[in-house]
Amino acid sequence: MVEDLELHTLGPTGTNCEAAARHWLRSRGADDTRVELHPTLEDAVTAVLADPDRSALLACVVYPDLHNIVFGNLDSLALRDCFVMPTHSMVLASRGGEAPRTVASHAAPVSLIDHMDVRIRLVDSNAQAALDCAAGEVDACVTTSVAAEAAGLTVLKDFGPVPMGFSVHAPHEIEV
Structure with a gap:
């Protein structure tokens, strides 16, 4: 049941x-x-x-x-x-709003940033990407708006809900 x-x-x-x-x-x-x-x-x-x-x-x-x-x-x-x-809205977020050089992303939404000249670090989930960014392991992340807000990140680009x-x-x- x-x-x-x-x-x-x-x-x-x-x-x-x-x-x-x-x-x-x-x-x-x-x-x-x-x-x-x-x-x-x-x-x-x-x-x-x-x-x-x-x-x-x-x-x-x-x-x-x-x-x-x-x-x-x-x-x-x-x-x-x-x-x-x-x-949730999918976003590119960072700790301070600066242009990123390294970005954490889950494999599923990584194509959202294909156009960017950045080094990508794959992680197990969108929420983990936000945690890694907040911890300073990467400059930015592709994540959910909810995870970005919870981690205190600045949204650089909002791709919207999917x-x-x-x-x-x-x-x-x-x-x-």
Whole structure:
């Protein structure tokens, strides 16, 4: 039952996956605090499989290795739902507003800065990119507006929200 379901997804807090997971639970009348965040979706799958009686995975359809997650777990997980919702505004942000030389980004939105002459450091999530920027590990980041604000970053460019697909995968035993 959805009311008892823990939904595992990509963290840390501030990711589009977290927002989508909370939205999906609320839309089914379930408690949106039952979202567990993980450094990668692969880690989230491991957690779901460790507790298959009450866990499911929420993924973003542009996650670079979603195909491996789906086909590598056909015996354990089934695609149960797909939906579209806008992401948080995607932004290029920095600590002080200066032109960046290094930018942290998740692989999915990195093409937003293809036109820039910068060194790109790939990270596991948009929210992690903001944390790394705030910590001074890079000059700027591609992240969500929520993560940029939480990290105290300055928005250099706002790309706006993106209509995005999200998928829910659950063990075969679970009703979703």
